[in-house]
Amino acid sequence: xxxxxxxxxxxxxxxxxxxxxxxxxxxxISSYLNWYQQKPGKAxxxxxxxxxSLQSGVPSRFSGSGSGTDFTLTISSLxxxxxxxxxCQQSYSTTITFGQGTRLEIK
Amino acid sequence: EVQLVESGGGLVKPGRSLxxxxxxxxxxxxxxxxxxxxxxxxxxxxWVGFIRSKAYGGTTExxxxxxxxxxISRDDSKSIAYLQMNSLKTEDTAVYYCTRDPTGxxxxxxxxxxxxxxxxx
Numbered sequence: 169x170x171x172x173x174x175x176x177x178x179x180x181x182x183x184x185x186x187x188x189x190x191x192x193x194x195x196x197i198s199s200y201l202n203w204y205q206q207k208p209g210k211a212x213x214x215x216x217x218x219x220x221s222l223q224s225g226v227p228s229r230f231s232g233s234g235s236g237t238d239f240t241l242t243i244s245s246l247x248x249x250x251x252x253x254x255x256c257q258q259s260y261s262t263t264i265t266f267g268q269g270t271r272l273e274i275k
Numbered sequence: 276e277v278q279l280v281e282s283g284g285g286l287v288k289p290g291r292s293l294x295x296x297x298x299x300x301x302x303x304x305x306x307x308x309x310x311x312x313x314x315x316x317x318x319x320x321x322w323v324g325f326i327r328s329k330a331y332g333g334t335t336e337x338x339x340x341x342x343x344x345x346x347i348s349r350d351d352s353k354s355i356a357y358l359q360m361n362s363l364k365t366e367d368t369a370v371y372y373c374t375r376d377p378t379g380x381x382x383x384x385x386x387x388x389x390x391x392x393x394x395x396x
Contacts, residue, residue: 202382202383204320206320210388211372211385211386211387211388211389212320212372212383212386213384213385213386214382214383214384214385217381217382217384218382223382223384255319255320257320257382257383259380259381259382260380261380262336262379262380263322263336263338263339264310264322264380265322266319266320266321266322267319268319269319269320
């Protein structure tokens with residue numbers, strides 16, 4: 169299985185900060201990488217697909233980049249509603265795998 | 276509006292069975308693969324498996340942790356996907372989510388609200 173590793177596992181930041189979360193795949197996955205946001209008690213929400221495409225309805229402060237094995241999710245200016253857990257997910261292999269999650273907390 | 280609603284969760288003893296349903300609306304159900312994921316309490320997301328659309332053969336794929344115990348099926352006439360869970364173990368305790376995508380190996384949107392399965396004696 170393709171292993172996905174996110175860093176950091178947790179992050180404290182303030183409203184207005186620029187935040188970057190990294191996801192690394194154990195092998196090349198081209199651009200088959202998606203990002204989700206999950207708030208406590210809620211289902212995951214798709215933010216970015218195919219590494220850099222913004223899902224409809226998602227604010228433009230979210231962006232994704234990368235290809236091969238290294239990917240990033242950037243939030244350009246944190247808003248109060250962005251404090252949540254973020255997961256990367258590879259769709260290169262039939263066996264879908266996720267990163268362990270990055271918990272974004274208010275500083 | 277695309278909606279997915281899971282049902283059928285509850286408390287079940289180890290070794291017993293449970294069937295979850297995912298009722299879809301707002302899109303042409305038969306055109307999509309339907310996937311199941313789960314999230315154990317306080318843990319991350321885990322893929323369970325998916326069933327392809329008829330156009331892609333209607334075949335299934337499963338995670339190693341559930342293969343041979345869980346079965347995914349679909350009823351396109353009712354727009355429902357099922358997750359039959361047999362020989363349940365305590366480690367199957369989780370919130371189970373269904374979602375959709377064109378092939379089973381793309382990006383998943385939207386997700387249902389989830390249904391909690393607790394396996395305990």
